[in-house]
Amino acid sequence: MSSATLPAKMPPRWGHRIDDDRRVDFVGYLFVAFFSVPFFLFNILPVFFGIYVGFTRWSIIGSPRWVGLDNFTQAFNDRWVWVGFENVLLYGLLIVPSVTVLGLVFALFVNRGYPLSGLARALFFAPNVVSATVIGLVWVWLLDTQYGLVNHYFSFFGVGAIPWLTSTQWSLVGVSIASVWWDLGLAFVLFLAALQDIPSDLTEAALVDGAGPWARLRFIILPHLRPVLSMVVTLQLISTLRIFSQVYVMTNGGPGVSSQSPIYYVYQVAIVRNLFGYASAIAMLLFIGILMLTLLQRFILSERA
Numbered sequence: 370m371s372s373a374t375l376p377a378k379m380p381p382r383w384g385h386r387i388d389d390d391r392r393v394d395f396v397g398y399l400f401v402a403f404f405s406v407p408f409f410l411f412n413i414l415p416v417f418f419g420i421y422v423g424f425t426r427w428s429i430i431g432s433p434r435w436v437g438l439d440n441f442t443q444a445f446n447d448r449w450v451w452v453g454f455e456n457v458l459l460y461g462l463l464i465v466p467s468v469t470v471l472g473l474v475f476a477l478f479v480n481r482g483y484p485l486s487g488l489a490r491a492l493f494f495a496p497n498v499v500s501a502t503v504i505g506l507v508w509v510w511l512l513d514t515q516y517g518l519v520n521h522y523f524s525f526f527g528v529g530a531i532p533w534l535t536s537t538q539w540s541l542v543g544v545s546i547a548s549v550w551w552d553l554g555l556a557f558v559l560f561l562a563a564l565q566d567i568p569s570d571l572t573e574a575a576l577v578d579g580a581g582p583w584a585r586l587r588f589i590i591l592p593h594l595r596p597v598l599s600m601v602v603t604l605q606l607i608s609t610l611r612i613f614s615q616v617y618v619m620t621n622g623g624p625g626v627s628s629q630s631p632i633y634y635v636y637q638v639a640i641v642r643n644l645f646g647y648a649s650a651i652a653m654l655l656f657i658g659i660l661m662l663t664l665l666q667r668f669i670l671s672e673r674a
Contacts, residue, residue, distance in 0.1 A: 419649045419652060419653070420649070420653065421433070422645055422646050422649040423440055423441070423646060423649035423650040423652070423653050424436065424437060424438070424440065424646070424650075425440075425646045426439075426440075426644075426646045426647075427645045427646045428643045428644065428645060429643065429645060433646065436646070440646050440647045440649070440650035441650050441653075441654070443647060443650075444647070444650050444651050444654055447651075449626060449629070449634055450631070450634065450651055450654070452626050452629060453626075453629050453630055453631035453633070453634045454631055454658070456541060456626075456627075456628065456629055456630055457609065457610055457612065457630050457631055459541055460541065460544070460545055460548070460609050460612055460630065461606060461609045461610070463541070463542065463545040463549075464545050464548050464549055464552065464605065464609045464612075465602060465605045465606055465609055467545075467549045468549055468552045468553055468556050468601075468605050469556060469598070469601055469602055469605065471549070471553055471556075471557075472553055472555075472556025472557045472559070472560050472601065473556075473560050473594070473598075475489070475493050475553070475557045475560075476557050476560035476561040476564055477560075477564065477586075477590075479493070479557075479561055480561060480564040480565065490561070493553065493554055493557045494554035494557060494558055495554065496550050496551050496553065496554055497551065497552070497553070497554025497555050497558075498554070499551070500614070501551055501613075501614035501615055501618075502614050502618055504547055504550065504551045504615065505547055505614060505615045505617075505618030505619045506618055507547075508543070508546065508547035508550070508615075508619060509534065509618065509619050512533035512534055512543050512546070512547075512619075513534075514530050514531070514532045514533070514534075514535060515530065517533070519531075519533070520533075533546075534619055534620050535624060536624065537624050537625055537627040538627075540620050540623065540624060540627045540628040541627060541628045543619065543620070543628075544612075544615050544616055544619050544620060544628050547615050547619060548609070548612060548615050551615070552605060552608060555601075555604070556601045556605065559597050559600065559601055560594065560597060560601070562597075563593065563594050563596075563597040564590070564594070566593070567589065567590065567593045571589050572585060572589060575588075575589055599666075599667065602666060603663055603666060603667060606659075606662060606663065606666060607659055607663065610631070610655065610658070610659045610662070611632055611659075612630045612632065613630060613632040613633055613636065616628055616629065616630050616632075616633045617633060617636070622634075622637070631651065631655045632652075632655070634651065635648045635651050635652050635655070636648075638651065
């Protein structure tokens with residue numbers, strides 16, 4: 370193109386700056402700032418402030434006093450911190466496999482297009498749009514030892530009243546049941562979306578070759594679902610390690626400390642005992658634990674991929 374055909378240099382407009390060949394759209398930055406500024410103020414900044422507070426002794430009133438690693442040393446020697454971690458591992462063993470398997474089974478059912486599958490799609494996902502607090506209140510009623518519907522239906526099979534939320538042996542199971550019901554919707558939707566992306570010609574070819582349902586699930590469906598499976602397990606693992614609302618509403622961590630989670634203990638230390646520095650140190654240990662478990666889980670699944 371000759372110089373005679375080049376467009377004339379445009380005058381600068383509002384929201385734009387012409388600097389040689391570069392054009393900066395300040396309007397775009399304005400839209401980004403609308404979301405990034407609150408995200409920085411309410412997410413990123415509290416994280417760094419929490420890390421700083423973890424190295425101090427602070428009760429909100431007054432200035433934080435730097436104590437170095439004292440809070441972390443105390444946390445390592447705190448028996449109730451380890452009780453919380455032991456409980457959350459049991460939560461993970463109950464919740465993560467249940468949500469993953471049930472989410473996949475329900476997605477397979479809806480994906481077949483049976484009658485009422487549209488209604489089932491809405492019913493399976495509905496609990497996920499309700500807050501964990503509401504879910505907890507509903508399940509407190511359902512699992513009530515004397516008047517709950519769960520024990521009522523169990524009685525038809527000769528099962529005696531189970532103290533789901535008032536027994537040290539059952540409280541953790543009762544909270545896990547409510548958590549599974551609440552988390553199931555997200556896993557169901559992710560699996561259903563992945564199932565609908567599997568090419569139909571693969572399934573049809575398998576049917577022509579005489580492959581049964583188990584063979585199609587093992588050799589076609591599960592290999593295609595591996596990335597989604599990894600994501601579901603990772604998300605559910607993180608969600609379980611952060612379990613709080615169900616514990617707070619349904620059992621208050623009890624009886625005793627039988628259903629206490631690490632986040633609930635952080636709440637107790639920070640809000641009830643007013644030890645924000647110590648609570649921040651425990652939260653940092655939980656963050657490191659979540660990070661290590663997530664990386665380990667992703668490494669194992671990627672090795673099998």
